Amino acid sequence: PGGLFDRFTKGLKNAANTSVLAFSDRLLALWEGGHPYALDLETLETQKQDHLENLPDSLPFSAHPKRDPITGNFYNFGVSFGKDTVLNLYCxxxxxxxxxxNSHKLDGFPLVHDFVMAGQYLLFFIPPVRLNPLPLLAKLKSFSESFDWKPEKGTQVLIFDRQSLNLISQGETDPWFQWHFGNACVDQDGNAVVDVIRYADFNTNEYLRQVSTGTPSTSAKSTLWQIRVDPLTGKVLEQREMLDRHCEFPIVPPNQVGQPWQHTYVSLHRQGIDPVTEIFGAIARFDQSKGELVEADCGENCYPMEPIYALDAINANRGWIVTVVYDGNTNQSEVWIFDSDRLNDSPVCRLGLPEVIPIGFHGTWKPAP
Structure with missing residues (x-):
């Protein structure tokens, strides 16, 4: 059976185009279906596939690792397909x-893009999306077109211990889909509190396909939700929508990953535009405790990428939001830097770039040595 499933994994090119992970001596370009590629930190020249010294050739390393700000360790996963579908966990x-x-068997062939860390736990919410391999093997559909939305399966909850990488509990809750989580922590009652950008269904898959054609017509609204889970039972205790604005790409300050936090930064649509035909034109900061949204509207025909938080090297309680903005009015790209506490003010700095930078997915901030 392994040979059969190899047909739809070996034929996929490692795009290494989703995110980056910076170490002291190299930069890793990440893609969820394979190994990272190492790049030179200064020249960005591609060097070779990186095996993290001990990563077997057959195991993928996904594009959304989480760094523990206390220990400096990174946690990540990769889903491998074969006779069994396996969730591989890494430290x-x-x-x-x-x-x-460590590893854990999954049901069917799910799409798992991201996870979240909350204190001593790693949490996965497996959406009810399953790969149908038959049309893919017959070359009748592409990889993304072969995923089916199966809401009757619900969303599966898997909770692992961060130290041992062993499964602690599992549960099931309402069906939804997510690409990205913002953050999570353990509250004073011992429950995990999770920020997630949530879709009601899997229309986002068709929307993204249409975006690449330049003529999107499918609505796929995603909003910021908070989920409260008992980590010892896997039971979802509470779900509530925090922000009813179409948004994506949530981040928090890197020193608060897995810890209590107050502000979540997102990309979102400008007020008054058509969210189907326009891509994100603003970034914003959502205050968890006050329920307040402060946004930076980048202007008509200007499109920022995912916000990136750059910590102040002297004061860990402040920082800057960095984004690359494509200006469709001038056909130029610029780096815009905002004070993280004053997003509604003008950028504190705008840096013109010599070439247009295509709209991308994710990035990271690495301080100079």
Whole structure:
């Protein structure tokens, strides 16, 4: 059976185009279906596939690792297909060496793009999306077109211990789909509180296909939700929508990952535009405790990429939001830098770039040595 499933995994090119992970000696370009590629930190020249010293050739390393701000360790996963679908869990030290891994069998062939860390736990919400391999093997559909929305399966909840990478609990809740989580923490009652950008269905898949054609027509609204889970039972205790604005790409300050936090930064649509035909034209900061939204509207025909939080090296309680903005009015790209506490003010700095930078997915901030 393994040979059959190899037909739809070996034929996929490792795009290494989703995100980046910076270590002291190299930059890793990440893609969820394969190994990272190492780049030179200064020249960005592609060097070779990186095995993190101990990562087997057959195991993928996904594009959304989480760094523990206390220990400096990174946690990540990769889904491998074969006779069984396996969720592989990884712990990587601050130098980029894989020091621990474990695995857990999954039901069917799900689409798992991201996860979240809350204190001593790693949480996965497996959406009811399953790959149908038959049309893919017959070359009748592309990889993304072969995923089916199966709401009757619900959303599966898997909670792992961060130290051992062993499964603690599992549960099931309402069907939804998510690409990205913002953050999570353990509250004073011992429950996990999770920020997620949530879709009611899987229309986002068709919308993204249409975006690449330049003529999108499918609505796929995503909003910011908070989920409260008992980590010892996997039971979802509470779900509530925090922000009813179409948004994506949530981030928090890197020193608050897995810890209590107040502000979530997102990309979102400008007020008054058609969210189907326009892409994100603003970034914003949502205050969890006050329910307040402060946004930076980048202007007509200007499109920012995912906000990136750059910590102040002297004061860990402040920082800057960095984004690359494409200006469709001038056909130019610029780096815009905002004070993270004053997003509604003008950028504190705008840096013109010599070439247009295509709209991308994710990035990271690495301070100069």
């Amino acid at each position: 990587v030290d601050s130098s980029g060496k894989l020091k621990q891994r």
